[in-house]
Amino acid sequence: MNKAVYNTPPVLYARARVFKGLHWCMVLSEQQIYLVQECYRQVEESPHEFAKHYYGKLFELEPRLQALFRNDLDIQGRKLIAMLEVAVNGVKDMGMLVPMLTQLTQLAHRHNDYNVKKSHFSLLNTALHHAFEQHLQQAYTDEHRQAWQTLLDFMVDTMKPEIIN
Known part of the structure; x- marks a missing residue:
């Protein structure tokens, strides 16, 4: 990695590490971190609606996905x-990044029990952006979308190798 870029203050870089065989390097600018946090704060106000x-x-x-959800939808x-x-805590606090990776890996393992497939991730992504659009309306800008997409890509890249199907 270019050291000049690596040391640029407005950019948060997580040094490449190996986590259960997964090499990762996440890049979110300080502005993107702010945008992700801003969206999440608004979601916290009415999480049920989101x-x-x-x-x-x-x-x-994908109506067939409903059968995969054994819990009440409120739960x-x-x-x-x-x-x-x-995820939001993981990007704002580097000390929370490894616990976030651990939780994402555990989540992927649980999703194997529910027969979640790698192909479902694009649907989850679309649904999440839709929820932000509906919940935040005009406040969900292209910049917010890109910030969340960067974070979602990181999350999916962490989980997908653990998904069996």
Whole structure:
């Protein structure tokens, strides 16, 4: 990695490490971290509504996925919000990054039990952006979308190698 870029203050770089065989290097600018946090703060104000938008879109995109959810959707919604919180904390506090990776890996292993497939990740991504758009409306800008996409790509890249199907 270019040391001049690596040492640029406005950019947060997580040094490449090996985590259970996964090499990662996440790049989020300070502005992107702010945008992710800003969205999440608004989601925290009415998490039930956000989860409703998310699961509504997910099941619209692929109705068969509804059978994979064994929990009540209120419980599932709380789990979704908790995972978003882990992700947001992971990018704002480097000390939380390794715990975030651990939780994402454990989440992937649990999703194997539910028969989640790698192909489902694009649907999850679409549903999440839809939920932000519905929940935040005009406040969810292209910059917010790109910041979340960067974080989601990192999360998916962490989880996908652990998914069996």
